[in-house]
Amino acid sequence: MWKDYSIGFIKKNRASSLSVLVAAFISALFLSLLCGLFYNFWNYEIESIVLEEGNWQGRITGTYKENAVFDIEHFANVKTAAVNEELSDGQTLVIDICFYNMRTVYQDMPLIAQKLGVPDSSVAYHESLLSTYFIHDPQDASPPLLLAFYLALLLLVSVSLVLIIHNSFAVSMNARVHQFGIFSSIGATPGQIRTCLLQEVAVLSAIPILLGSFIGIALTFGTIQIVNVLADGIVGRRDAVFTYHPLVFVITILVSVLTVLISAWLPARKLSKLTPLEAIKNIDELQLKRRKKSRILARLFGVEGELAGNALKAQKKALRTSTLSLTLSFLGFTLMLCFFTLSGISTNHTYFERYQDAWDVMATVKDTPIEDFTYEDEIHALDGTDSVIYQKAEAYSSVPTEAISKKVESLGGIEELAGNSVSAADDTYTIQVPIVIMDDSSFAAYCEQIGVSPSGTGSVILNRIWDSVNSNFRYKEYVPFLTEEQDTIILQNCDDASTAVTVSVLGYTQEPPVLREEYGNYVLVQFLSVSTWKQIKEVIGNAEQDAYIRVLDTKDRTLTELNKIEMELTNILEHEFMLEIENRVQEKIDNDAMLNGYKLIIGAVCALLALIGIANVFSNTLGFIRQRKREFARYMSIGMTPEGMRKIFRIEALVIAGRPVLITLPVTVLFVWFMITASYLNPMEFLSVAPIVPIVIFIAAIFGFVTLAYYIGSKKILKCNLAEALQSDYMG
Incomplete structure (x- = not known):
């Protein structure tokens, strides 16, 4: 039955x-x-x-014999044990271990170490791999x-x-x-x-x-x-x-x-x-527990607005999911687009636009002091390029108070600008001094560019400090740091202030060489030649291990051309040095691809939420047909026309689709305003690239689908015999 x-x-x-x-x-x-x-x-x-890291779950290091592998394999839970030839040397063996039940790895590895007689510090766990299986160190x-x-x-x-x-x-x-x-x-x-x-x-x-x-x-x-x-x-x-x-x-x-x-x-x-x-x-109809007047809808649309408002209130619980889904989807979509737009503007400011005329190819020469690098001529001879070979070091300098420029004093002194970044003692300031060591020919070209004689031993000082009083970090303005009356500067070893050397000042400038470097706001950057560095390196020390090669393409700067430069650099250096090479155009392509990937994933989640909301609207609209038939039969009995009923449906669709928009847009405006203010961006920069078109398309899609749901429901209601609907238990 x-x-x-x-x-x-x-x-x-x-x-x-x-x-x-x-x-x-x-x-x-x-x-x-x-x-x-x-x-x-x-x-x-x-x-x-x-x-990337190997297929092992536990690793143990010790000075035992190779038959230790045999002993380890006889542990009940050990699946495989093998010597890692790359990490082992003549005295120390590194054994990689896999388990049948990897969830006991944190209990089994200490027992294996105890059996082999090595301390627990010799045990390592492949945490990145284990975490993918939701296995974590209990400690x-x-x-x-x-x-x-x-x-x-x-x-x-x-x-x-x-x-x-x-x-x-x-x-x-x-x-x-x-x-x-x-x-x-x-x-x-x-x-x-x-x-x-x-x-x-x-x-x-x-x-x-x-x-x-x-x-x-x-x-x-x-x-x-x-x-x-x-x-x-x-x-x-x-x-x-x-x-x-x-x-x-x-x-x-x-x-x-x-x-x-x-x-x-x-x-x-x-x-x-x-x-x-x-x-x-x-009675199988939509009912309101407490009737409230829909004042706004009544004023805008008259009686139909009042009736639509009552119907929406009666369906409030059923429509809660669709309202929440549509609001979250639209909010997530707009915030995502605005965030990525602001992020793109910021990235262009701080990286791609900032350095687009500074470098095209960067090569990091691993573990190579610049004074031992012997391929300057080959690098500088690359066709259609401008290149600089350099290395970085760190030092400190004691600068007397009278050497600070009048402009700094007029802004409240170095303490007002730099705060705790510069320390004072007696009548001197201790200032951090980044050192950029350039190959001799590049240093000579830089000196010629800024009008300084490169002859003799000495440094060029980047004589500027950020005016943090009158400018923000986004649009920095600089003022002279020193008075430029000093002919020498004292450079101190970072680890031992008593170890120092006096270096001649070849000149002062506010124009740094064209490198892919960002310097501190309150430091005295020194530019030296390799010849000068050789004379002071034993005293100063603290040089980075790697050297850098900055190459700027003076031709068409296409990806093909930059790939060619990469290949030429590799051919010159790879047989003797370990290299990491970056390509500015390729990095931009990779960055855009990753952003598009993020947008795709987040956009898919937003679309998923929107589809859930829209599906719920369709479900409610079609499901309430029987109940709405009874409702509209009463309206017809008091003289409402089919056009009036269509108007009610249109108002309901407008409210359901419009509510997420009315909630989201003010939140988005506040979010964008906060982000622009916090990042000190020019609002016009955002407005010129604001994602208005995709947001409008998303809004149109929401309105379109909600309207379609109500159109289908209203059409089904209006074409049936509403009088029969009051008597029949079936919808027909």
Whole structure:
């Protein structure tokens, strides 16, 4: 009997059945997509770690013999043990260990160390790999939680889907309260009513769950391909390969089924608890517990606005999910676009635009003092380039108070500008002195550029200090630091102030050489030649280990040309030095690709929230058709025209779609204003590149889909016989 009733109801109530179908499909689709993306992200992370750091879980270092490997392999939980040839030397062996059950690695490794007679300090754990399996050091108070965060997000979305789909089922089931009240009055038990409702859900949801799961897998594959395309060309990155485990599919199906069953069980349980009298008395219409006037809508749209406002208040609980989803999606989308726009402006200010005429290719020559570098001529001879070879060091200098410029004094003194960055003692200031050591020919060219004679031993002083009183960090203005009357400057060793050397001052300048360097705000930068550095390096010390080669392309500065320069540098130096080479144009491409990837991921989350909200609007609109038929039948009985009813629907759609916009735009404006103020950006810079078009498109999409949902619902209501709707229990 119940089987026949369920089949009959499904056939005669297609709109209600459709909302259940859509809810189940969306649930399975989103869960399949999220599970697939999570699994692929997790698998990619593991493969990357294994490729870069090796496939080991525990590592032990000691001076034991190689037969220690044999002893380790006989531990019950040890899967493999092998000597790491790259890290081992003639005296010390490094053994990499893998376990069958890696979750006991933090208990097993100390036992192995004890067995071999080495201290616990000789034990190392592959924490980055273990953390991907959610295995953390029990002694670590702050373990990495990135993957745990993604898993928590997955669970949160699953719970959200339960709440969203619950609304769809609640709408469908609540429309049948009167029917089940009659059944209950003639002997139907609450258990029979629940079984009837759940078997309907099972029949309606089976195919949508399977279909949604398979489409989710396809979308996962497509998303990975899109990410690979966007990230194509990023140096050092390997393409993600789509992988899918059967267990992921099983989990997706189980979670989808569980989600749908919970969503259906909640309203079914509530419905089955109603007494027959309560159910029969249910008039099956939208009801307001307390009537409040919708003053704004009434003033704007008249009687129709008042009626639309009452209908929206009656549906407040059912529409809560759609309102929240649409608001969060639009807020997240606009904040994301504004954040990345502001971030791009800031990055261009501080990096790409700032250094676009300073360097095109940068080579870091590892562990090489500049005085030992012997390829200056080959580097400078590269066709169509301007190059500088340099190294950096640190020192301090004691500067007498009378040497501070009058401009600094007029601004309140060095203490007012620099605060604690400069220390004072007696009549001197101790100032940090970064040293830039340039190859002789580059230093001579720089001296010629600023009008200083490069002859003799000495330094050029970058004589400037940031005027923090009259300018901000975004648009810095500088004033002279020293009076420029000193012919010499004392440079002190950073570790021992008593170790110092006096260096002649060849000249003062406020124009640094064209390098990819950013200097401190309250320091006295010194530019030296290699010849001068050789004479003072034993006293000053504190030189960085690496040397740098800055190459500026004087031709077309295309990526092809810069790649050619990279290749030429590599051919000259790779046989003798370890190099790291950067390409400015390639870095810009990589940076844009990463930003596009971030936008894609966050945009997809926002689109997901928007789709959830829109799906909820469709579900409520189609599900409430029966109840709205009774409502509009009353309106027609007092003389309302079909056009008036359409107007009510249009007002409701306007409010549902417009509320997220009205909430979001002021929040976005405040966010942008705060970010611009905090970063001292010129507001016109943001306005000239503000993401207005995508925001307008997103708004239009929200309005379009909500309007479509109401159009379908209103069309179905208006073409039926509203008088019959007051008498029939089926929607037809």
